[in-house]
Amino acid sequence: MNDANPKADSVFKALGDPTRRALLDRLYERNGQTLGELCADLGMARQSATQHLEILQAANLVSTTKRGREKLHFINPVPLYEIYERWVRKFETQRLRLLHDLKKQLEGDGK
């Protein structure tokens, strides 16, 4: 299978930076923050935060809505689930199946 997937690339790239991961952590703790709030929280300049948020938005990891004159930022974990499905769960399946079989054996076939 060819794994050329520009969208996955942009997610991995966006996550490959500690400042951007910190921004996502802040939004996970409190969703819907303004640029000003995020900057104050992380001690960042607006310009630098704007650039990082643009990369996160391009990867669809952050979405925004307007409230009056303010723009609110929301963490959007949907692409992370897509990566989870592709890169984590596939490799977990075998282990989960073994656990499932073990559980059935230990509990007896209760059905």
Add this chain to the structure above:
Amino acid sequence: MTPETTNFVYVTYILSTPEKVFEAIIKPEIARIYWGHENVSDWKVGSEWRHIRANEKRDVQLVGKVIESAPPRRLVISWANESQKDDPSKTSRVTFDVEPQGEMVRLTVSHDELEAGGGMEKGVRRGWPLVLSSLKSFLETGRAIDVLAVPKSA
């Protein structure tokens, strides 16, 4: 003091049409494939809708009213646990916005007026990303994610 509320905005891009995305939300026979639940209503403004587990027991888990309906672009519904439907502080609101973007559809799910720190917030945080990636996978590849098989806590 009014209880603090919180809101979430989830976005996914799906290679599909607005009509197909909208149908996947409101048609029980489609929702049960990727959501494990059916959303049942006549989808007229003011009507009730019910979120029903697609199994033999058919538990009604969530209920609400249709607030706004403009197929295939927008649907706004109220959202509450069946057991808490008479408590306004436990009722939240969900907006589906479906916008075509080239060959893709941008689906935005906004979940507003959620009680902060409540059980519904916890469920929503875990549930929406899973349901939306399952919907995307189903419409693009025909294969859904078994949303009920994903372990609740690893």
